[in-house]
Amino acid sequence: MKTIIIGGGKIGYNLLRTLKERGYEVTLIERDKEICMKIAEDYNADVIWGxxxxxxxxxDAGIEDAEIIAAVTGTDEENLVICQIAKLSFHTKKTIARVNNPKNTIMFKTLGIDNTVCSTEVIAGLIEYSFDKEDYRIINTFERGSMILAELSINEHNSWCNRKVKDLVLPSECVLVSILRGEKVIYPRGDTCILSDDKVVIITNKSILSIIVTELYDGGNKRWTLSKMK
Known part of the structure; x- marks a missing residue:
């Protein structure tokens, strides 16, 4: 799989290094000659000054054969133009753009960019979801924070303790991913029983996580049961 990275800053540099270490065919384009020379000295990779x-x-970078274009320069306008050229002129399968201003994310997606990465948004999301709680923690967020991967610690006082997965009353916006029991990872089935000291990993959204946490640690899952009965 051939990938072209445009932008030789910290993101582009580390992306090149990571992909090369994983055995991918990568070409990097950078407009600063000195940066190009440094990257070329550090790695045995195709680096184009331009x-x-x-x-x-x-x-020259071989875009006709590239499956992925990653535009990670420090300018949103430049990243957008690069991805649009790749899509419209060369029909590149997948385009990934760095977005420096979170307000531009929706515009990028509207204009057909396959994936956007906004470090500002990611960091803001991590801060927003960095709950200082012993009972649960946020592992990661996706899609600008609309999807959350969370780990819930189970103790004997929780409503989920000593219950089978099939007996849990969960909202449709919540998926139970795995159960961590000591060093063991359990991929739950209906008959899997949740025990005290387990850590349950779920995917959900912000509002549902808030309700699940409240119900799990502050009074059981009565609210979900009532909502199901209505």
């Missing part, structure tokens, strides 16, 4: 918004530069 403007990633120019067709001839992209062609």
């Amino acid at each position: 403007d990633g918004t120019k067709l001839e530069v992209l062609k």
Whole structure:
């Protein structure tokens, strides 16, 4: 799988290193000559000195054969132009753009960019969901915080303790992913029983997580049961 990275800053540099270590075919484009020389000295990789918004530069990088374009420069406008050129002129299968201003994320997706990565948004989301709780923790967030991967610690006072997965009353917006029991990872089935000291990993959204946490640690799951009966 051939990948072209445009932008040789910290993100582009580390992305190149990671992909090369994993055995991928990677070419990097950077407009700063000194940065290009440094990267070329550090890694045995194809590094092109040029403007990633120019067709001839992209062609020199082998964009016709590339499956993925990752535009990670420090300018949103430049990243958008690069991805649009890749999509419209070369029909690249997948485009990934770095978005520096979170307000531009929706625009990028509307204009057909396959994936966007906004470090500002990711960090803000991690801060927002960094609950200082012993009972649960946020492992990661996805889709600008709309999806949350969380770990819930179970004790003997929780409503889920000593209950089978099939007997739990969960909202449709919550999926039980795994159970961590000591060093063991359990992929739960209906008959799997949740025990004290287990850690239950779920995927859900912000509002549902808040309700689950309240019910799990502050009074059982009566609220879900009542909502199911109505």
